Amino acid sequence: MSPMIQRTRIKLYAALCVAGLLGLAAREMEFGPTVNLQRDIVILNDGIADEAMLAMLKEFLHRRFSLPVRVEKNPLDLSVAARPKRHQWELRELLAAVLARVRGQGRCVLLTPKDTFTLDMNWSTGIARCDGAAAVVSICRLDPAFWSEAQDRALHYKRVRKIVLHELGHTFGQRGHCEDWACAIHGSGSIGEIDKTGDDYCKRCNALAHTAVAGIRGKL
Template sequence: MNKISIKFIFCALKDEHLEKLKEHLEKTYFSELDIAYLPLDISKAYNFKRNQYLADIIIGEARKLKKDPKEKWLLVVDVDLYASGLNFIFGQADLRSGIGIISLTRLKPEFYGQKPNEKLFLERVLKEATHELGHLFYLIHCENPKCVMAFSNSILDTDRKEKALCIGCKNILKVYTRLRFQK
């Protein structure tokens, strides 16, 4: 069975949100999932000019702590992330290390000047967590705009897509997991 570990870095989700996230990801990826808090210093990743954190550096710091190369880690932070060449990112995945990262910052309706909305926020968290973990299971961006693996250029794209894999991505995932377990 695949093992996924969600690592919260200086942030948290409500218990009921954690339970829904755990349930959704276990069901989607047929995996055992654990949740922990990771005391990781992410200050090296901070860019003062941008007031954002470079995701690659955070992933690199987490890589130093990861013992099992087969385990997939999803880091969850509540800081604004960016990647080289992009204004911002909701998340990122590094296949070599088996580590993905998502930021809660731009998933909050308040970031866009709207009223807090827990249901919408949780839906966005589920989508981004599912998306980045999908990359760790070798899924690429999907052309189906409703598929959770579709690229999100803005929060509107995230809101338009569903939190589930489309049938094509589900089939690719099944092939990948079948091949892994046959070894």
């Protein structure tokens, strides 16, 4: 990708986050009785067969935020977001499908193996509603094997953790992107930039996430 395309993509990421503020009508998602949408981080598994990845993410998020983490099979019909001609799925429509089924204070991450894009981007790995209830993360292009590179499960998992942290950061109130490359909230326009970006929040972004998580705990 050219630098110009990368810059455009980074700007678009920020624009999408702001667009998410417009909001959609929310209804309660039909989950099992053990799920508390006001408290839990819910991973909606959209057909990912890699149980080890799901277990890794569940344990990582629980340790990172000290909130219950539930992995649920995705019950949503996402067909509206399909773009068969390009063999991809549209991120804003995936996000809208999740938002339409969750209450405002939940933290619901649709984790999908689908190849995703939005607007004029060739691809994009994630989207979130800023200060909101939902995010979408595609694991598809985070897999080195997608790029015909050697299998590297550790690298794939590391990228997945990083993007989930990034998108959750937006749900915790992060509207723009951090300028610190060492911070997971830094914008990325390529796989190389994702790898260059840090694994966790910087001090400032962590404070924002901490405040949001404390607010969730305070309502329990």
